[in-house]
Amino acid sequence: xxxxxxxxxxxxxxxxxxxxxxxxxxxxxxxxxxxxxxxxxxxxxxxxxxxxxxxxxxxxxxxxxxxxxxxxxxxxxxxxxxxxxxxxxxxxxxxxxxxxxxxxxxxxxxxxxxxxxxxxxxxxxxxxxxxxxxxxxxxxxxxxxxxxxxxxxxxxxxxxxxxxxxxxxxxxxxxxxxxxxxxxxxxxxxxxxxxxxxxxxxxxxxxxxxxxxxxxxxxxxxxxxxxxxxxxxxxxxxxxxxxxxxxxxxxxxxxxxxxxxxxxxxxxxxxxxxxxxxxxxxxxxxxxxxxxxxxxxxxxxxxxxxxxxxxxxxxxxxx
Amino acid sequence: xxxxxxxxxxxxxxxxxxxxxxxxxxxxxxxxxxxxxxxxxxxxxxxxxxxxxxxxxxxxxxxxxxxxxxxxxxxxxxxxxxxxxxxxxxxxxxxxxxxxxxxxxxxxxxxxxxxxxxxxxxxxxxxxxxxxxxxxxxxxxxxxxxxxxxxxxxxxxxxxxxxxxxxxxxxxxxxxxxxxxxxxxxxxxxxxxxxxxxxxxxxxxxxxxxxxxxxxxxxxxxxxxxxxxxxxxxxxxxxxxxxxxxxxxxxxxxxxxxxxxxxxxxxxxxxxxxxxxxxxxxxxxxxxxxxxxxxxxxxxxxxxxxxxxxxxxxxxxxxxxxxxxxxxxxxxxxxx
Numbered sequence: 001x002x003x004x005x006x007x008x009x010x011x012x013x014x015x016x017x018x019x020x021x022x023x024x025x026x027x028x029x030x031x032x033x034x035x036x037x038x039x040x041x042x043x044x045x046x047x048x049x050x051x052x053x054x055x056x057x058x059x060x061x062x063x064x065x066x067x068x069x070x071x072x073x074x075x076x077x078x079x080x081x082x083x084x085x086x087x088x089x090x091x092x093x094x095x096x097x098x099x100x101x102x103x104x105x106x107x108x109x110x111x112x113x114x115x116x117x118x119x120x121x122x123x124x125x126x127x128x129x130x131x132x133x134x135x136x137x138x139x140x141x142x143x144x145x146x147x148x149x150x151x152x153x154x155x156x157x158x159x160x161x162x163x164x165x166x167x168x169x170x171x172x173x174x175x176x177x178x179x180x181x182x183x184x185x186x187x188x189x190x191x192x193x194x195x196x197x198x199x200x201x202x203x204x205x206x207x208x209x210x211x212x213x214x215x216x217x218x219x220x221x222x223x224x225x226x227x228x229x230x231x232x233x234x235x236x237x238x239x240x241x242x243x244x245x246x247x248x249x250x251x252x253x254x255x256x257x258x259x260x261x262x263x264x265x266x267x268x269x270x271x272x273x274x275x276x277x278x279x280x281x282x283x284x285x286x287x288x289x290x291x292x293x294x295x296x297x298x299x300x301x302x303x304x305x306x307x308x309x310x311x312x313x314x315x316x317x318x319x
Numbered sequence: 320x321x322x323x324x325x326x327x328x329x330x331x332x333x334x335x336x337x338x339x340x341x342x343x344x345x346x347x348x349x350x351x352x353x354x355x356x357x358x359x360x361x362x363x364x365x366x367x368x369x370x371x372x373x374x375x376x377x378x379x380x381x382x383x384x385x386x387x388x389x390x391x392x393x394x395x396x397x398x399x400x401x402x403x404x405x406x407x408x409x410x411x412x413x414x415x416x417x418x419x420x421x422x423x424x425x426x427x428x429x430x431x432x433x434x435x436x437x438x439x440x441x442x443x444x445x446x447x448x449x450x451x452x453x454x455x456x457x458x459x460x461x462x463x464x465x466x467x468x469x470x471x472x473x474x475x476x477x478x479x480x481x482x483x484x485x486x487x488x489x490x491x492x493x494x495x496x497x498x499x500x501x502x503x504x505x506x507x508x509x510x511x512x513x514x515x516x517x518x519x520x521x522x523x524x525x526x527x528x529x530x531x532x533x534x535x536x537x538x539x540x541x542x543x544x545x546x547x548x549x550x551x552x553x554x555x556x557x558x559x560x561x562x563x564x565x566x567x568x569x570x571x572x573x574x575x576x577x578x579x580x581x582x583x584x585x586x587x588x589x590x591x592x593x594x595x596x597x598x599x600x601x602x603x604x605x606x607x608x609x610x611x612x613x614x615x616x617x618x619x620x621x622x623x624x625x626x627x628x629x630x631x632x633x634x635x636x637x638x639x640x641x642x643x644x645x646x647x648x649x650x651x652x653x654x655x
Contacts, residue, residue, distance in 0.1 A: 007382055082574030132650060154333075154334075154337065157330075157334045157337070158334060158337045158338055158341055161334045161335070161337075161338050161630055161631045161634060161635055162338075162587070162627075162630055162634055163590060163592040163593045163630055163633070163634045164590050164591045165590075165593040165632045166592070166593050166626075166627075166634075169593070169596075169615055170342075170623060170627055171345075171628070172615075173614075173615035173616070173618065173623060174618075174623070175348060176618075177616070234565060246460070250460075250462055253462060253464075254462065254463075254464060254597065257464045257597070258596070258597075258600070258612055258615070258616070259616055260615065260616070268461075270464075273462075273465055273468065274464075276468070277468060277601065278470045280472055280480075281470055281471055281475040282464060284472045287465070287468050288465075288468075288469065289347070290471070291462055291464075291469070292465075292470070294462050294465065295403050295460060295461055295462060295465065298460040298462070299456065299457070299460040302456060302458070302459065302460055
């Protein structure tokens, strides 16, 4: 999913049936919701959100556990690392190979399990780097304003003037296809979103009375930035970073699929989908299972992000 | 309205210029020598020197950039290293195929997504709502390059997948008269029904693949906005005044939700620009996406520059269009 610019951030999933309304609004009676007390309804709404958070969280957790314990979980750890077994190539799923084998006879299940490792590393590195750069520049621009803000915003304008992923692909291609370059390209195209997000938050926080008070009482800029601006603008960043944890894996997979990311024999999900592309109608399992892994982690991260937004921003839920 | 439009147009043009500057310098600083790519790895030293001079690469960067700018406005976007054809010529030749695909996908996504979103909002909390929500979040999370392959598996029943824009023998049996460049439209306009069926069959899967993401996003956002609107006082007032629920939902509430839908459609159209790259590669669709991925993989710098410019141009144009349509739909936007 593309990171949505601030302001268009989705509010769906927060509006559950029978949300409480302000007591003075006129309300047509609804058969089921109207008889429940407000607090019960609120708990139900929060619990519903929690089920999604738990579901998404479980998926993300499963991927992390899989990545750490890949050598013990994979039935053929050697093949997960790239060893070939040409005698058993192109086998359909069976009890010996649950997900079948690829054109080089490697067990797909083992490779999907090992694929969690590059996916996780890429995504953590990219998201952390993008958050650090974006938050630093964004809070500075938002709090200081003036020409620093102006320059930074024109800069992000340029970065954000591309359809999502196109800038990543172009930078990755110009640097030359490799995993490291793909990671650099992803960071380059991801940080401006965080800079924008934090800048907007910082701008509104700057004018709050307690920040004024800190400034008047002589607190140094660095301390105001750290204690007030940063801490209070982190919620949207946490939500966005959670969703991006999945989105970056999707983007890295897409780059690898085109040949601009991870290179063989890495067990990379996107690369594996590309491997199975030409024979997909006869050997469907080669491309299907790695793609399913990408889909699952993106879904998990999205559900988790939605749930976190409800928890961190309860005002939006009640509305 | 006019002032709003002018201001937005101006900022877009400035951004576009900055994109031109940065992409030009990036593509001329990062690779060692574009001339090397042009002549190939086995070229002799004097050959490289000759091409360097011919491409103007011995000039200072600023001079090169000035020449590049002059060329752009004269319709010269450089020559593709891989195909040895003018980049603009390649892009324009392939534009109709890509536009046809994009249009088919976006119309499907916009209409189906809006309808699903409204239905879900009307029946919030029901099983139907749950199904639509799962569908929409699934659509947003599906990797495009994977969905296309899955659809091929499902549609081919183990046979060979339907690839390309039309069957190979179509140009001999029922050649299409080119009017608009959209094969399906041209075939229908000229009453060439066998060709219409054939091209439509080829269009269905790529368009569906491309439509999944925008469809999910539009359904999700329309649902959220509609739920909000259906709870507001003015909606209840319309109900009390005796308007039928159908009128309230589809005429009054939906009208208010449209700016959201338009914004989301625009955003996801922009996303789909890159989506076409993958769909075209998977379905062997002869559009700009194929040209672009080839250019990216072969370090075809003039072509990459052209694609960069086209991408930024398309993206800014979409954003501008979204803002203008919203300003038209919602007077409050104009004032801000």
